[in-house]
Amino acid sequence: MPSYVITGVSRGIGYEFLRQYSSDPSNTVIGIVRNKPATDKKVSEDADLKDRTNIHILEADCTDYNALKAAAEATAKITGGTLDYLIGNAGLVSKFDAFDPIGELGKQPELLTKTLRELFEINVIGQVHLINLFLPLLLKGQTKKVVIVSTGLADFELTNKYDLELGSLYSASKAAVNMIVAKFSAQYKKDGVLFLALSPGMVDVGHYKELTPEQLQAMGSMLTKFADYAPHFKGPLTPEQSVTACRKVIAEASIEKGNGGDFISHLGTKRWL
Numbered sequence: 692m693p694s695y696v697i698t699g700v701s702r703g704i705g706y707e708f709l710r711q712y713s714s715d716p717s718n719t720v721i722g723i724v725r726n727k728p729a730t731d732k733k734v735s736e737d738a739d740l741k742d743r744t745n746i747h748i749l750e751a752d753c754t755d756y757n758a759l760k761a762a763a764e765a766t767a768k769i770t771g772g773t774l775d776y777l778i779g780n781a782g783l784v785s786k787f788d789a790f791d792p793i794g795e796l797g798k799q800p801e802l803l804t805k806t807l808r809e810l811f812e813i814n815v816i817g818q819v820h821l822i823n824l825f826l827p828l829l830l831k832g833q834t835k836k837v838v839i840v841s842t843g844l845a846d847f848e849l850t851n852k853y854d855l856e857l858g859s860l861y862s863a864s865k866a867a868v869n870m871i872v873a874k875f876s877a878q879y880k881k882d883g884v885l886f887l888a889l890s891p892g893m894v895d896v897g898h899y900k901e902l903t904p905e906q907l908q909a910m911g912s913m914l915t916k917f918a919d920y921a922p923h924f925k926g927p928l929t930p931e932q933s934v935t936a937c938r939k940v941i942a943e944a945s946i947e948k949g950n951g952g953d954f955i956s957h958l959g960t961k962r963w964l
């Protein structure tokens with residue numbers, strides 16, 4: 692009975708992870724959300740999910756250490772004290788830095804500071820506590836895999852080669868968590884725990900529905916660079932496509948294959964699109 696803990700299952704990629712992993716009744720899938728009643732309602736109204744008894748929703752803001760600790764304790768009660776997979780998916784995709792380069796952001800120093808702090812709270816510090824709190828369960832599990840959802844935008848080579856100037860603060864927070872993943876791997880590889888920073892590709896979760904013409908133009912220039920990088924790129928994946936690909940990568944990655952501490956994409960490589 693493989694067990695999974697996935698953070699941020701209220702919507703987007705996390706909800707799709709919940710949907711796909713729980714489709715196998717032998718999996719126990721524990722989703723962590725900020726608003727349990729809202730996600731319970733969503734699941735109960737979802738024709739595919741509503742009768743699945745292997746779904747457990749727990750409430751924790753991933754920036755709240757004590758709430759995460761309580762979620763780890765509740766998980767232990769559900770699984771009998773073990774865990775096979777931890778997927779740190781919850782994250783902040785900031786809007787403030789999405790459309791302007793870092794030099795422009797400097798004209799709003801207070802907002803810049805606030806956004807960077809918020810990004811590090813959830814995308815970095817929250818993941819460190821999440822991993823540390825669930826490690827005792829993972830060490831008693833069979834599979835011992837920790838996946839932190841990152842982004843190809845945190846890749847230095849890609850950024851430098853294509854002068855990707857947008858998403859600077861967000862990308863920095865994900866680059867930081869990539870190193871956190873590598874450091875956890877450095878400590879726990881000998882115990883058989885695989886740590887992976889995994890980019891899900893560019894995924895349409897509805898973030899960019901209501902853009903101003905200026906924002907659309909900024910996005911357009913980024914998409915032109917993406918097309919330059921990956922001529923086959925035709926636009927974002929659906930959450931279903933992305934998670935299907937990510938699950939394959941998670942299943943196939945191993946310490947033996949050299950993936951300990953790796954930063955790779957839904958394609959299982961360092962191709963991000």
Ligand SMILES: NC(=O)c1ccc[n+]([C@@H]2O[C@H](COP(=O)([O-])OP(=O)(O)OC[C@H]3O[C@@H](n4cnc5c(N)ncnc54)[C@H](OP(=O)(O)O)[C@@H]3O)[C@@H](O)[C@H]2O)c1
Binds near residue numbers: 702703724726754782
């Ligand atoms: N979409 C893409 O193209 C893309 C590309 C690369 C990487 N990613 C990464 O994929 C992950 C999922 O993002 P998404 O695209 O699915 O975006 P999303 O639709 O905005 O979902 C973000 C999820 O994170 C949760 N969350 C945010 N802050 C939280 C906190 N403090 N505590 C607990 N949960 C929190 C949200 O919960 P609430 O509902 O409570 O807000 C939501 O479930 C993120 O780590 C993101 O950086 C996405």
